[in-house]
Amino acid sequence: MLHPSQCSPGSVLLVARRHVPRMADLTDDEAHDFQAVLRVLEPGLERAYGAPLVNLAYQRNWAYRARNPDPPLENGRPNPHVHWHVTPRYPSPLEVAGMTFRDPTFGEPFEWRDVPVPPGVRRAILERLREVLGVHTVSQ
Numbered sequence: 001m002l003h004p005s006q007c008s009p010g011s012v013l014l015v016a017r018r019h020v021p022r023m024a025d026l027t028d029d030e031a032h033d034f035q036a037v038l039r040v041l042e043p044g045l046e047r048a049y050g051a052p053l054v055n056l057a058y059q060r061n062w063a064y065r066a067r068n069p070d071p072p073l074e075n076g077r078p079n080p081h082v083h084w085h086v087t088p089r090y091p092s093p094l095e096v097a098g099m100t101f102r103d104p105t106f107g108e109p110f111e112w113r114d115v116p117v118p119p120g121v122r123r124a125i126l127e128r129l130r131e132v133l134g135v136h137t138v139s140q
Contacts, residue, residue: 001013001015002122002125002126002129003085003087005112005113005114005115006101006115006117006121006122006125007101007112007113007114007115008087008088008089008090008101008103008110009048009049009088009090009094009096009101009125010045010048010049010051010088010125010128010129011085011086011087011088012041012045012086012129013083013084013085013086014034014037014038014041014083014084014086015081015082015083015084016030016034016081016082016083017030018030019081020081020082021060021079021080021081021082022060022080022082023058023082025082026082038056038086040133041086041133042054042056042086044129044132044133045086045088045129046088047132048088048128048129048132049088049090049094049096049128050090051088051089051090052089052090052091053088053089054086054087054088054089055085055086055087055089055109055110056084056085056086056087057084057085057087057110058082058083058084058085059085060080063078063079063080063081064078064080087110089103089106089110090103090106091103091106091107096121096124096125096128097120097121097123097124097125098121099117099118099121101115
């Protein structure tokens, strides 16, 4: 699924289909499927816009925060859901559909920023990912 924040063009969320609180709870088949998707996704994201590297982040922190946990608490307890942030990184400014993107922390851990991206630019990113990944439908 295309990440809601496209501060780095092509960022996606790789989300478990069923509710699973941690990677260790995936079935063997689900873990295999996850790895198979990454084997296609990572080089595809590198090809899409020439990213020399792709970051993978598995962070369950928000499910445990005191205010506004995400996802919401279930029966008063944290309710994390397995998902990975898959983020292509770019050392130089990148233009997509007339919008210029910059990665001020290239070479360091990625820092998410609130960068409003117009629908037309999101569509262009989605179309490019479909093209390089050979996918006919991708969720926004």
